[in-house]
Amino acid sequence: MSSLEISNLRKSYGSVEVLKDINLSAESGEFVALVGPSGCGKSTLLSIIAGLESITSGEVRIEDKLVNDEAPKDRDIAMVFQSYALYPTMTVRENMTFGMECRNVPKAEQAEAIDRVAELLQIEHLLDRKPGQLSGGQRQRVAMGRALVRDPKLFLFDEPLSNLDAKLRIEMRTEIKKLHKNVGKTMVYVTHDQIEAMTLATRIAVMHKGVLQQYDTPNAIYETPANLFVAGFMGSPNMNFLSGRVVSTGGKASVRLDGTGITLPLDGVRCGVPADGQEVILGVRPEHFSPAHEQRAERKGRVSISVPVTIDMEEPTGAETILMTHIGGQEAVIVCEPDEAPRPGETMEFAIDMAKASLFDPRSEARL
Known part of the structure; x- marks a missing residue:
């Protein structure tokens, strides 16, 4: 040894x-x-x-x-x-x-x-x-x-x-x-x-x-x-990167995604305290989305937020289905169980497990 x-x-x-x-x-x-x-x-x-x-x-x-x-x-x-x-x-x-x-x-x-x-x-x-x-x-x-x-x-x-x-x-x-x-x-x-x-x-x-x-x-x-x-x-499919800007309301920080009216609270995200107005990239892995009606993240005691997701294409792999989607104008990939997967062209509410999300600085590319 x-x-x-x-x-x-x-x-x-x-x-x-x-x-x-x-x-x-x-x-x-x-x-x-x-x-x-x-x-x-x-x-x-x-x-x-x-x-x-x-x-x-x-x-x-x-x-x-x-x-x-x-x-x-x-x-x-x-x-x-x-x-x-x-x-x-x-x-x-x-x-x-x-x-x-x-x-x-x-x-x-x-x-x-x-x-x-x-x-x-x-x-x-x-x-x-x-x-x-x-x-x-x-x-x-x-x-x-x-x-x-x-x-x-x-x-x-x-x-x-x-x-x-x-x-x-x-x-x-x-x-x-x-x-x-x-x-x-x-x-x-x-x-x-x-x-x-x-x-x-x-x-x-x-x-x-x-x-x-x-x-x-x-x-x-x-x-x-x-x-x-x-x-x-690291990870397959790759992590989703959603660009946005930090907004603070009542002392609580959120990310407003670019090109959308969607605002995601940062309460559960493990990161430092970003400045109000700071440009950020929110990283969410495909498996950390779940159909909003199931509210899996809440049952586990985690912070989640629902967003409308439009399905562009699907890739069935047997045990899971990979969905090519967009949130507002930003591309994203979601992994879900086959019997839960919406069809291409449909829009469905998905919950994001924010406790698993990451936040990055778009300039230095470092984790915040």
Whole structure:
């Protein structure tokens, strides 16, 4: 078990700075997901942890040991790649023992490690096959097995599920979660899929344009996003952003939505005290709308307010229906149960659970 500490890390290619003052730490046994859109710097950061990329400035420490100048082989890490990186002419057993052979690990120890890991990953029946005879999910298990036999301090995963189909990705997500629970080692996992990050990680680092936007638990990032980017990136469908202006009446603040006569009280919103007349963006997740006649939010003791919503389009997904709507002139998305969904063209009253809403500054994009 080991910890990871990254301090004031910067990485530049010539005049282009791709990582900007990154600070994050992982406790021993944590599962940290690095998530963000393509080009945000997450894979570069993983490569720096692995020792495959140099740093411009800052520090990387593994188990309190500075490893800036250490070669990858001396960092005691194991990496699982997106492409599996298996030797096609070797059997599964030979692929898994190759690294141990290079380090002159005794044959008895190799056999013991193979037996232990093969049983853990349920690939005992695949040991004598070659990669070309395996499915994508089986190859990924072998790639993980090759990392596990090393028993390293850190496991690094570089988008390991992106080559798999949707059903297999869900299955492998479960396998990786079980694996982390069983081995108890620190894992750093790169993905562009925010669902993977939410379901797997104990903490998530959300990155954008080389900047660490927020580093927190999945629940904290989802419920209290630090800024507009995090709020929009985490969650599917995306959070709704409704622009408006703060109005104060009798000492109580509300948001009057632009282009409408709709005023929403801010009593239940977890935010600072905005100034009267201040421009704001109200963030509401699609699942925090509910048909007004049911008044679910009130039954839970939360503050809610009803607004008229016009339905433009619907997307049935089976368990739920996604509604493309507009509130006044502003587009919004609502998720509701199929038997509650109004038809396109209809207008219906929906209650907004204001206790779950967020408020952002449109200029700085930061949470208020």
